[in-house]
Amino acid sequence: MNAPLIYSPEVTEARAKGTPIVALESTIITHGMPYPQNVETARMVEEDIRVAGAVPATIAIMDGSIHIGLTDAQLDTLAQAMGVAKLSRADLAACLATGGIGATTVAATMICAHLAGIAVFATGGIGGVHQGAEHSFDISADLQELAATPVTVVAAGAKAILDLPKTLEVLETLGVPVIAVGQDAFPAFWSRDSGLPAPLRLDDPEQIARAHRMRATLGLPGGQLVANPIPEDAEIPSATLAPMIAKAQVEAEAQGITGKGVTPFLLQRLFELTDGQSLASNIALVRNNARLAAAIAQHLPD
Numbered sequence: 021m022n023a024p025l026i027y028s029p030e031v032t033e034a035r036a037k038g039t040p041i042v043a044l045e046s047t048i049i050t051h052g053m054p055y056p057q058n059v060e061t062a063r064m065v066e067e068d069i070r071v072a073g074a075v076p077a078t079i080a081i082m083d084g085s086i087h088i089g090l091t092d093a094q095l096d097t098l099a100q101a102m103g104v105a106k107l108s109r110a111d112l113a114a115c116l117a118t119g120g121i122g123a124t125t126v127a128a129t130m131i132c133a134h135l136a137g138i139a140v141f142a143t144g145g146i147g148g149v150h151q152g153a154e155h156s157f158d159i160s161a162d163l164q165e166l167a168a169t170p171v172t173v174v175a176a177g178a179k180a181i182l183d184l185p186k187t188l189e190v191l192e193t194l195g196v197p198v199i200a201v202g203q204d205a206f207p208a209f210w211s212r213d214s215g216l217p218a219p220l221r222l223d224d225p226e227q228i229a230r231a232h233r234m235r236a237t238l239g240l241p242g243g244q245l246v247a248n249p250i251p252e253d254a255e256i257p258s259a260t261l262a263p264m265i266a267k268a269q270v271e272a273e274a275q276g277i278t279g280k281g282v283t284p285f286l287l288q289r290l291f292e293l294t295d296g297q298s299l300a301s302n303i304a305l306v307r308n309n310a311r312l313a314a315a316i317a318q319h320l321p322d
Contacts, residue, residue, distance in 0.1 A: 024085045024116060025085070025086050026085045028094075031075060041138050043132070044078040044143070045128075045143050050101065050123040052302070056099070061306065065306055068307050069314045072311050072314030076089070077138060080098055080123055080124060081115050081122035082098075082121050086135070088132065104123050107128045108127045108161045109161050112131060131165070138171070140172045142312070144306045145178055146245065147160025147178070148163060149186035149187045149190055151182070153183060158279070158282070163191060164194065166191065166242055166245055170241070174312050176210075176247070177206055180208040180214070181268070181269070194242070197219070197220055197244040197245065199221065199222050199247060200247045200249075201223055201247065203249055207248070207249035211256060212252065225319060228246055228316050229319030230319070233320070251308055253304075254305065265290065268289035
């Protein structure tokens with residue numbers, strides 16, 4: 021049985037011509053930003069990739085199929101849809117089997133991108149080990165997916181709402197390369213410096229692509245995490261964010277918010293606590309990651 025893949029006209033043409041393709045997730049549209057900023061950002065990110073010489077492939081689940089690339093009309097529909105499932109490895113197949121509508125997380129996007137033969141994927145930040153995971157065992161499936169699926173993921177590090185030291189420890193245990201770009205520090209989404217050193221540093225997109233290919237040559241499973249810091253003019257320093265994150269986490273616990281509901285709740289509260297600055301920074305870092313992913317994709321031919 022073949023995977024139920026539907027390619028957009030733009031992606032179909034790119035595949036025929038051998039044009040580099042960059043995968044994009046869809047939970048940033050449905051769960052990461054409010055309407056209409058979500059669809060406006062999605063279009064800006066897609067255009068950034070085109071300008072950089074690649075073709076964007078936003079991935080989503082609709083009508084029992086994996087859509088690799090979305091038309092303008094489909095982007096609009098997804099951006100305004102209610103009750104969209106947030107899909108990871110565990111629930112991707114069930115959503116497809118029941119004909120539901122779903123947005124792909126980092127893990128699910130990696131799976132779908134790999135099925136479609138796409139080697140590089142741009143996102144905002146990966147999931148990771150949540151605060152208090154030693155009691156809740158709340159650890160994102162993104163980490164295990166990075167260890168299993170051979171896709172290079174370009175992100176602004178891991179979201180600062182997570183336990184970053186534990187996230188890096190798990191990635192190391194799983195054998196996932198964590199590569200900082202342009203600096204030695206591991207970035208923390210809205211902030212350039214998490215205070216933690218990055219295990220690896222590669223500043224050249226061609227070197228990053230070469231490392232991706234070398235893993236395949238060596239028979240090593242999994243992908244690699246490219247940690248691309250947010251542009252300096254868009255960052256919110258860690259010292260400014262830390263008390264806001266702590267406040268939002270206390271509120272989430274008090275309201276009994278757990279599992280997949282935690283991240284959207286925290287992102288919304290930080291938007292409110294920063295008077296919208298966190299959203300502006302989020303948009304800037306996603307666009308920055310898209311441009312780097314397109315540069316890497318130039319050196320990863322199908």
